[in-house]
Amino acid sequence: MSYLTDVAIDARALIERVVRKSDGAYVLFEGIVRNHHEGHAVESIFYDAYRPMAEKEIEKILRDVEEIFPGIALAVTHRLGHLIVGDSSIAIVAASSHRAESFNACRMMIDRIKETVPIWKKERGPEGEEWVGWQGRC
Amino acid sequence: MTVRLLFFAVLRDIAAADHRDLSLPDGTTAADVWQTLRSTYSKLADYVQPPLIAINESYATAEAVLRDGDELAFIPPVAGG
Numbered sequence: 001m002s003y004l005t006d007v008a009i010d011a012r013a014l015i016e017r018v019v020r021k022s023d024g025a026y027v028l029f030e031g032i033v034r035n036h037h038e039g040h041a042v043e044s045i046f047y048d049a050y051r052p053m054a055e056k057e058i059e060k061i062l063r064d065v066e067e068i069f070p071g072i073a074l075a076v077t078h079r080l081g082h083l084i085v086g087d088s089s090i091a092i093v094a095a096s097s098h099r100a101e102s103f104n105a106c107r108m109m110i111d112r113i114k115e116t117v118p119i120w121k122k123e124r125g126p127e128g129e130e131w132v133g134w135q136g137r138c
Numbered sequence: 139m140t141v142r143l144l145f146f147a148v149l150r151d152i153a154a155a156d157h158r159d160l161s162l163p164d165g166t167t168a169a170d171v172w173q174t175l176r177s178t179y180s181k182l183a184d185y186v187q188p189p190l191i192a193i194n195e196s197y198a199t200a201e202a203v204l205r206d207g208d209e210l211a212f213i214p215p216v217a218g219g
Contacts, residue, residue: 031219047218048147050211053195054218078218090219110219118192118211119218120147131148133215 003058004051006081009088018075019095026095027102029110030088037132041125047080047089050118054078057117061109069105072096076109078119089121139164139206143171147214152181168193168210169200175212189214 011028019026033045062074073095083089090113094106121132141160145153153175160171172188190213191198197213204210 048150049218050144050146050192050195050213053192053211056195114216114219116197116216117218118146118213118216120214121217122147131151131214132217134148 003055003062003076003078004049005077005079007079009077009079009091011088011091011093014075014077014091014093015095018073018093020073022097023073023095024097025099025102026093027099027106029090029092029106031090031110033083033085033087033089035085037123040123040127042085042123043126044082044084044124045089046082046122046124047078048120048122049078049080051080054117054119058113061112061117064112065105065108068108069094069096069101072101072105074105074109076113078113078117080119139166139204141166141171141204141206142209144209144211146211149212149214152179162204166204167200168198168202168204168212171204171210172200172212188212 035042076092078090092106092109094102096102122129123132139162141162143158143160145156150156168191176182188200191200192211192213193202194209
């Protein structure tokens, strides 16, 4: 199963894949493309990835979070390619018997994905385009 | 030995390629390859320290010694989500 997609994310399908009859709650997180970043207007974002490694890293994170929250059910999809303002770039669903585990697991998933998964974004706007995080860092 | 160097994101733009096959002497480290890139591409000259490194799709250290057939990638700051 792939955690990456080149087409629009169907969050409802993700929920239906994850939620079980024993669950009393699910949390859906969607990251969406906003129209600004650090004072610059943003019109679109191009997402790039080291695909096979990104798949492995997401899998590792998912397994770690499952261990930390026994009984949790998780699903995640990250979209790649050219996205415009308002598009969903990532969707994460966490489902559990009680809400606390779903909130915490979902938060941990997105935080860790943003830290280590080799996915990059190039923002495009009226002032030009730029790879996020590159300037002044390495 | 031959190592395949993959370029992603900003590094792909700078190198104007998505990969390059390198013939390297035994004992070459990932850090050595980064220094070669710095001298090859002026836009990287100021980046003394390499970014994160992946060998065969797993994070590795800059001191990791490369082996024949390895797939090496420098990982610019990630920005998923």
